[in-house]
Amino acid sequence: MTVEPILVMQGICKSFPGVNALKNAQLRLFPGEVHALMGQNGAGKSTLIKVLTGVETPDAGEIRLNGQAISPACVGEAQKMGITAVYQEINLCPNLSVAENIFIGRFPMRAIGIDWKTIEHQAAAELAALNIHIDVSLPLASYPVAIQQMVAIARALTTEAQVLILDEPTSSLDEGEVERLFQALRQLKQKGMAIVFITHFLDQTYAIADRITVLRNGEFIGEYPASTLSRLDLINTMVGREINEASYAANSSAQAASVADKPYVSARGLGSTGGMHPFDLDLYRGQVTGLGGLLGSGRTETARLLFGIDRADSGTIRVDGHAVKLNSPRQAVRYGIAFCPEDRKNEGIVADLSIRENIILALQARRGIFHYLPKRAQSAIAEQYIEQLGIRTSDAEKPIGQLSGGNQQKALLARWLATDPKMLILDEPTRGIDIAAKLEIMELVKAQCKKGLAILFISSEMSEVLRVSDRIAVLRDRQKIGEIAGHDADEQNVFRMIAGAEA
């Protein structure tokens, strides 16, 4: 390749108290390419991006943009140089309209005031380019997360960027939306833009990326053309050890857990107006029940009903044979039900509290305010789970917000395992988590299931649902349309079921 790289990062080092986040990391971007930045959680991808976008100042190393050394001191400065990023967590203003969000900070002006007409017109056009047709004058919060993510991307596309960074942009998108995004990216590529794409989805990496840079433990491991690096090689490079493909592709059918003959939780005609249509669902101890369905099919709604977050206005729930009312999470917890929510940041972690406090929170809540766990017992529980689940941290007293996504998820899992639940609802437990941590979490889930836990597993990755579930309840348009036993299920079956109901 004789083309000069548009951006070169070399010898980048950055350490935080107690952690060497980046050691001699490097990244090269050429115009008109999509470059996948791969690595496990905590490999330093996010830190590298933060250095590039001026959020963090590197301790050492140089960044060259078009041959010129640059050192962006803040996001604004980086943006002016043509480096724009879209983050995994949506950083937009939910109370502003979609159009305002797209143009915030650079509103086109008229003689007097802001040119609202142009804004709305252009915003609609930008979204239409991504094949999204919505009312741009409504507040952002009135749209689902996936649309919000697309708005964030549309916003990034409107800035005059040479380098566009997409950090886990697809974690809340369904397949159609991903395809639309990819179309847009291909257009941008043609225009000569360099795109950094961070994802944990291997399929997507191979669908869009031209080259791949792998980081591990903050170090640069290698840069490869996507066409010559096999999936297995990629995984092995990322993990740094051999992962058996068989175990990666293993189906849960081999699992011979002793399944209870009576359901632990049994819902009959459970539904809520504006939420789920009435459905029946039985959850057995020692069995993983998957919820299959597309985005918006009612997976999370089902979980929220079973955990007492949303109130059901029809139907009954029996727990362990007794009819109960679940009007609050507190009650659900009392019946031994646990719930890891999809939105880790806003509904899961208590960011400023320590890992220890986060882990014992649910246990303490169930014990009640006056049966306080002594600090020593808290530390013992925290240490036990940090060890058992392999949470990577220097110290249980560190704020949980400082952990990487996968480790936060493990800590949340620990929070619930500490309460010794009978049923565990996992809503997108592996979102935004690298492949090795994903496998670890799935292993943990299966191990807990074998110990007699009933598990309701929700994921937007159908292959993942198929891999762990003994039984899959298929949802479409907030309706349960059927169930498939694990050994009969493959993607074709499930999708045919979803599509078939339409015909």
Added chain:
Amino acid sequence: MKRLPTTWRDLARHPLFWPGVTLVLLCLVNVYFNRSFFAIEIKSGHLYGSVIDILNRAAPLMLVAMGMTLVIATRGIDISVGATVAISGAVVASLIGGSLIIQNGVQTYVSNVPMPLAIIAALAVALLCGLWNGLLVAGAGMQPIIATLILMVAGRGIAQLITEGQIVTVYYEPFFIIGNGFLLGIPVSLYIVALVLAIMLLLIHRTALGLFIESVGINPVAARFSGISARALVFWVYAFCALTAGIAALIITSNVKSADGNNAGLLLELDAILAVTLGGTSLAGGRFSIMGSLLGSLIIQTLTYAIYSLGVPPEINMVVKALVVFGVCLIQSEALRAMLGKHLFRTGEAA
């Protein structure tokens, strides 16, 4: 640039470091203008001195600031504490009232209703105020500042209704012990503060109250999803805050021997919020420090004292106070410190 020793830097990171430094500085200013600032003498078995005076006068503020800390930690605010003080003060003063009766040459003090009963009634009314706030915030989901604004506006009117528009004077001498009395040489009000502090520290460190309040303050949804009944917690926190205002009302009423519905506890809510902020608890909720709020209260009272001893004309003393508070808040601002630190570091590097 020389690096500060680690222990020193750790100390500077302690949440109570900056409030402590501020208080020490204010005390030094006081010593400069009044050499006998720290002098404590014993007069007729009681401790007397500027420091004792400051502590004694800060007692009502310390009490309210402690209650306010919990409210603020849950992301709330209670601007009705001043009005609650007025109501409670009116209740206790009207119920006790009292007169001096001389019978056969022996003076006896008689109250309208027994004093313990009057005190309980005043505290109960304060609690009721808090339950009302709690109901609006936790039950009806109103924004805390609006919910407590209602009582703030209505409260002084209610106090006037209780006292029938008069300033009620208390003549019953035993009641004065609360605000003016001494026990073993130390003002009684400080025992009350110490008792409330002890109860709070016990609740925060020996029960899960502290953990739950911080969780709810940092991430209410996650707290609820973990099985904490966030609403009940918030409800009782407002009730408790009003109760501390009720206790403060007893001290204030006893101290001035009367209840003035218009002026009792006037602007106390703002001083309390300021004390909490000076103590290092963020108005955004979450991590909180009761000891910090006590330091904050003492900062405010010491500042007031300093302004008087400086001989600042009374008409502009609020301006001076505001300037000092502004300065203190600037020092405590993370962002400013980071900016200054960066600047110093850069010049140090260049030199």
